[in-house]
Amino acid sequence: MQDEPTPTELIKAVADFLRNEIVPQIKGHNAFKLRVGINALDLVTRQLALEQGSDAAEAERLKQLLGMDGALIDLNRALSEKIAKGEVDLATPGLAEHLWQTTMDKLAVDQPNYASYKRELGNK
Amino acid sequence: MIEDQLGRCVASWYKGATGVTGAAKLSGGASQETWTFDIVHPGGNFGAILRRAPPGYGASPSPSRAAGLDAEAVLMQLAYDAGLPSPRVMHVLTPEERLGRGFIMARVEGETLARKILRDEEFAQARPLLARQLGRIAAGIHSLPRARLPNLRSMTATREIADLDREYRGADWPRPVFELALRWLADHDPGPSRQVTLVHGDFRNGNLIIGPDGVRAVLDWELAHFGDPMEDLGWICVNSWRFGEIDKPAGGFGSREDLFAGYEEAGGKVDADRVMFWEVMGTLRWGIMCGRMMQRFRNAPDHPMEQAVIGRRTSETEIDLLRLLAPRG
Incomplete structure (x- = not known):
């Protein structure tokens, strides 16, 4: 068993330090890159918090849709193939809901401030 | 160094130019660069932009899709001639200038972000x-x-x-x-x-x-x-x-x-x-x-x-x- 603090706590501490202490001291292109870096650290903490739950739910939906079990990436490959071949499409019960939920779960980690995502959260 | 090269280049086609000043790289990866600079002239400085592939690089970074810098220069000039908002192309680089391939255009002030x-x-x-x-x-x-x-x-x-x-x-x-x-x-x-x-x-x-x-x-x-x-x-x-x-x-x-x-x-x-x-x-x-x-x-x-x-x-x-x-x- 690894000791505390947790990865999330460590990353948050580093990101907060960079945000509060270093950003005000940096100018020009490196200031831009620093903000990009801090955003990436924030993304990692969101993934650590959300990934397990959303992956499990996604795998469950894929099992239902495909009638098979397997690793998440293999299930996604199988679904991709079926869509490419036209064996499933938007008329297939559950497909649209699955794609929407999966995509919303990705945006919650990648870009929760993306305007389309915020609009769709409100539309739910 | 680039100011010396640009100065020599500019002197050959911009009448009365005595050099260039304030050269700064605006953007660019390894294969394509954009520079801003001012042409120094007794009658007043003139803002210009250099767009180039530095010496040693081809004129197009992704050959399958890119039109190439020579084509870009022609297109911008045609757009300018047609009265569309486009920078005026002032000079297309030649190999003797040793600046790579590309062109120099008039700088248009304004915002791109x-x-x-x-x-x-x-x-x-x-x-x-x-x-x-x-x-x-x-x-x-x-x-x-x-x-x-x-x-x-x-x-x-x-x-x-x-x-x-x-x-x-x-x-x-x-x-x-x-x-x-x-x-x-x-x-x-x-x-x-x-x-x-x-x-x-x-x-x-x-x-x-x-x-x-x-x-x-x-x-x-x-x-x-x-x-x-x-x-x-x-x-x-x-x-x-x-x-x-x-x-x-x-x-x-x-x-x-x-x-x-x-x-x-x-x-x-x-x-x-x-x-x-x-x-x-x-x-x-x-x-x-x-x-x-x-x-x-x-x-x-x-x-x-x-x-x-x-x-x-x-x-x-x-x-x-x-x-x-x-x-x-």
């Missing part, structure tokens, strides 16, 4: 006019005289779908939403366009110089080609170039109706279904480009952070594709 253009008070009066103005400009680009245009690649919807399909499969990462989009595109391929014109290829917010008075210059002709003119109208409507102003499809500035009205005012003919088709294509294209950034990040020896982060923006295009193809409620 899309978010500033969409939010700063300075542009508040221009913003409502931009969609219509961009429509007129697109029509002007599409009617540049074919006989004077450089040799460019030809693109059709069918070939573009095949290119995207190949690039997506090359990445070997399953994306059911992209599969859905590829299927939709194949099912809705409108076939060859009746009109085939010059297409700018990257006509969008971010590649425009804007002032408080409106569009001052169209930049980045690197992806120019011959094809369906509706491609340019679809690309400028891709949600990624609305920068948060998602209810204003035309670049975050205004409505499709305004964009189309401007286009028809200037003699163009709009096919709204084709524009929508190209908007879906463009959304997928940007998504695939984001995915490619992830691969570049992995393969580059210095693992550039910015490219890693763009890789995680692919999902933005997935939600936009779903909003286009499977809208909820």
